[in-house]
Amino acid sequence: MSSFPQRVLWLVFFLSSLPMNTQAQEAPTPVTLEASPMPAKENVGGGTSHIEFADHLFADGDFYRAITEYRRYLFQVKGQGDAAARAACAIGEALYRGGQFEAAAVQWDEVAQRAQASGLRWQALFSAGLAYLTAEQSFAAKPRFRLIAEDESAPALLRAHAQWFLAWGHLDAGEIELARMVLGGLIASEGPLHEQAQGLHSAIAPEALPKGKSPLMAGLLSAIPGLGHFYLGQWQTGFTSMLWSGVLLAGAGYSAYTQDYVVAGALAVIGLGWYSGGAYGAISGAMQHNRDQIHNWREKILFKHGASRQLPDLRSLQENGTFAPGTYPQLGIKLAPTSPDGVE
Amino acid sequence: MLVRMTLLLVIAFFGQNAGAKDFAPFTAGLKHPFVGNAAHTPGQGASPLPARALDAPKKNTVKKAWRKATRLSSNPLYLAALYYRNFLTKVDGPRCAHAPTCSHFANQAVGRFGPVGILMGLERLIRSGRSSSVRWLPEIGSGHQRRFFDPVENYIIWQPERFTGFQPVRPEQLLLLSPIATEGQSP
Structure with a gap:
């Protein structure tokens, strides 16, 4: 039996050992997951559900599953229909964004060969050229860009871009004079890429080349x-x-x-x-x-x-509202054959 | 890869009219790049022979390499290098900053280029981590295994095309395309 002072001491000790919560208890913040970049629409269904789901996976950066869904769509519609071309191009873009540049180039080459509309063919050629350029195979990239650059029926913006990348192809292969010649043509045309062509043209001038050791x-x-x-x-x-x-x-x-x-x-x-x-x-x-x-x-x-040598990132495309895998609306190409030649 | 792509282009050029509008992955005569031989339907004849790897060495090359290896095994310099690599360096510890290590490098160089390889190996012994005064060698590996990558190919001075700093010169790979027959139709 302990005495009174001891009891008081025990009580003080017990009270002091209790957790002191001086701050006001904050309500726990509910954990919310960020919204998916492209949530499914309410009316999803029918034949378009697969390609929409593929686009959803693509926007999430899940490129390989997106390829599977695009292929499922192509299988179901037997490779025909308005969206089939876009799905075929989107497979190429998914391979490209997944780092499989050579496989992407092969895919786009096949699309270019089967295309029955100029717009689709230009886009596939352009994309294949870009993939070969990224895969450090300028010997394959140059002829694809040249096909577009020399096609007078192609949109001016697309031709200018093709000339721009053709010059890069020559530069990668060490053909400096040819690159300067192509850039010179771009500058003379005073087209859309006139200013940036001028910058690159002066950067690869003979006097700007490094002087080596013997x-x-x-x-x-x-x-x-x-x-x-x-x-x-x-x-x-x-x-x-x-x-x-x-x-x-x-x-x-x-x-x-x-x-x-x-x-x-x-x-x-x-x-x-x-x-x-x-x-x-x-x-x-x-x-x-x-x-x-x-x-x-x-x-x-x-x-x-060389910033333009890379595809724009997905987030910027989504913010601009131009996100549609497998398409290049920013280059003036239109895949859907609403106009006679497939060009906007 | 080049042969396969050329073959694909030729097949596509001659057989394009059959499935020109078709984007199905299993179009006859063409394989999806990711599917390969798996696209072959069972029961439709023998499977196509697997394509020989493009980088597989020819039989003659293998024989030559075997002869060279058997000669090497009786070479005192090679045996000394083996002794260094398997016994001395285990006492001394791994201290070479390069990959392949200097002993591996010298073995490769002598095996490939004979006496010139000795010069390459000696030069390699006094090299630092720099490729030149304007650039470092690329690093590979991580942690204690991090080394400067400096292969034998950096020393083959009789192949100046290796030192241009640009992509190797190759003939352009053209793409054969058919004229668009019915413009404006659904592809």
Whole structure:
């Protein structure tokens, strides 16, 4: 039995150990999921439900399931009907956005071959060209863009874009003069891409090209070990090469002087190998230096002028209200054959 | 890939009228790029022979490689490199900053190019992580396995087309298209 003071102490201890909630209890915030980018419409049903669901998956970025749904739609309608062409193009775009650029290009090539309307064919050719360009296959991208650029019946905006990407194809392949020629045509036409063509045209001018190092000069300078690397700006490698070659060859010379011919021979073989390796490295280093300069130059140009080489992101399309997978309304192409030639 | 695409283009060019308006994935004669041979209907004759991989080595190449490998196994330099790789480096620890490592690199270079490979290997020993004074080598791997990627191909100076900085020069791949017969109809 505890005394009264002890009881009071126990009571104080008990009360102090209770959790003190001085702040007002806030009502828990209900967890709400963000709305789906493209919720289903109330009247979904009938033959269009599959393609609408495919578009829904596409908008969610679930490209591979979207492909399945587009293919299900094509299977159900036997590949015919107004929306079939769009579904076929959307498969290509889903493959492209999923990073399968070559498969996307093949899909769009097949659409271009089966197309029976100019608008659809132009769009498929343009998309295939873009996919080949992204897949670093400019040899396949160039002829597709050229087909559109040389077609006088194509919309002016589309032709201008085709010329623009044709110039990029030439640039990727190292055909700078051809790229400048195509851009020159674009500038002379004073079309929609006139200004950005002018910017790229001046960025790839001959005087803007990086000046490289001569592999011959690097090799000749390597007669004195390390000088070839100094010429390339590789100071650390140059000093190492100079040091090792010097030590080994000096050791061989000293051993020969002291008539220790076995050691002299061994050191001379290693030293000469090192010496030759340094000269070889200086030549290959000059070639790598030139290649790296071109890489850096191209990266700068891509950063400054190459934003249009990528498809616009899905969110911006949804915000603009131009979201429709497999279509390019911004280039003046219309797939639905409401007009005689399929052009807006 | 190039042969397959050319074949597809030729097939499409000669047999396009049959299914020109058809976007069904199982059109006769053409396969969906993702389906391949699975599109073949059972019971309709023998399956088409699987296409030979384009990058598969020819028989003669395999024989030559086998001969080279058997020669290598009796090469003292190669045996020394094997000894270094399997015994010495396990004591010394992995300290090469490049991939492939310098010993692998030297083995590959000597195996492919003979004495010139020795020069490549020696030069590689004094290389830093830079490709040149204007650019670093690309890094591969992660954590302790992170290394600078510097393959033998960076040193083949007798193939200057490798050092242009642009895509390799190849003939243009054309697309054969039929004229549009009935303009304005549903595709």
